[in-house]
Amino acid sequence: NYRIGDDMIRYYGNLGIDAFLKKWSYSMNTEIKSQLFNNYPVNKNDLISALLAPLYVNAGIGMRYELNKSFQSVRHRQLNLTIDLAPISVNYKLIANDKVDIARYGIPEGKNSLLELGSTITSNFKFKYNQYITWTSRFKYFTSYENVLAEFENTLDMKLSNYFSTSVYLYLRFDDGVPPNEKYKYLQINQSLTFGLNYKW
Numbered sequence: 001n002y003r004i005g006d007d008m009i010r011y012y013g014n015l016g017i018d019a020f021l022k023k024w025s026y027s028m029n030t031e032i033k034s035q036l037f038n039n040y041p042v043n044k045n046d047l048i049s050a051l052l053a054p055l056y057v058n059a060g061i062g063m064r065y066e067l068n069k070s071f072q073s074v075r076h077r078q079l080n081l082t083i084d085l086a087p088i089s090v091n092y093k094l095i096a097n098d099k100v101d102i103a104r105y106g107i108p109e110g111k112n113s114l115l116e117l118g119s120t121i122t123s124n125f126k127f128k129y130n131q132y133i134t135w136t137s138r139f140k141y142f143t144s145y146e147n148v149l150a151e152f153e154n155t156l157d158m159k160l161s162n163y164f165s166t167s168v169y170l171y172l173r174f175d176d177g178v179p180p181n182e183k184y185k186y187l188q189i190n191q192s193l194t195f196g197l198n199y200k201w
Contacts, residue, residue, distance in 0.1 A: 007036045008033060009033060009036055011032045012029070012030070014027055015027065015028045015029075015031075016064055019022060026063055027061075027086075028065040028133045029060045030059045032055070033055075035051060035052075035053050036052070037051070038051075047097070047099045047100050048101075049100060050097045050100060051097075052097065053096050054094060055093070055095075056092070056093055057091075057092040058089060058092070059090055060086025060120045061087035061088050064082060065082065065083040073117065074130070075131075076128060077129060077130060080124075080127075081123070082123065083121070083122070084120070084121070085121055086119060086121070089118060089142065090116065091117075091142050091149070092113065092114070092115050092168075093106070095107060095113070103179065113192040116142075117145070118142055120140070121140070122139070122140045123137075124138050126135075132159040133140040133159070133166050134156075135154070137151040138154075144177075147177035149173075149174070150175075151173050152173075154170045156168040164198065166194065166195050169192045173189075174188075
């Protein structure tokens with residue numbers, strides 16, 4: 001027996017036209033994500049999630065701010081930041097597998113999908129402190145003016161040597177459109193520590 005720890009397919013695309021302000025552009029962005037494999041609770045056969053169950057789609061129209069900076073005083077140090085502001089956006093959820101409990105994902109009984117209109121803020125941040133340490137962060141906030149969905153994802157990659165590396169991962173998700181859990185209510189927490197091998201040619 002085996003259990004999948006974490007898997008996700010995510011696509012994020014942006015189409016932009018330069019605005020009158022420097023580093024700003026008019027933009028249209030789309031995010032699509034889903035799991036790839038079936039996910040079950042420990043020692044149970046109840047299917048929690050699967051491919052396209054759920055499927056999340058978020059699309060919006062607004063403006064983007066983009067900053068790319070290299071620090072001349074410190075070698076290898078770089079900062080990359082994008083902020084997407086979409087005052088007009090749609091958020092769509094689909095459960096394409098009837099074995100998955102739709103109530104778990106805040107979808108009304110008798111339906112397998114939910115479409116919401118609202119606003120979205122998305123930020124992607126990458127800071128390369130030096131050639132050994134890199135911090136990557138993603139923040140997303142969507143509100144339908146009835147419910148709030150917020151995600152904060154952080155990864156700290158550290159290169160220990162030419163062949164070994166470690167990664168610290170922390171993911172926080174707040175969604176008051178789904179049933180609360182006993183421990184953290186509407187907050188979900190995922191964290192991990194991984195070690196890996198590196199080889200370049």
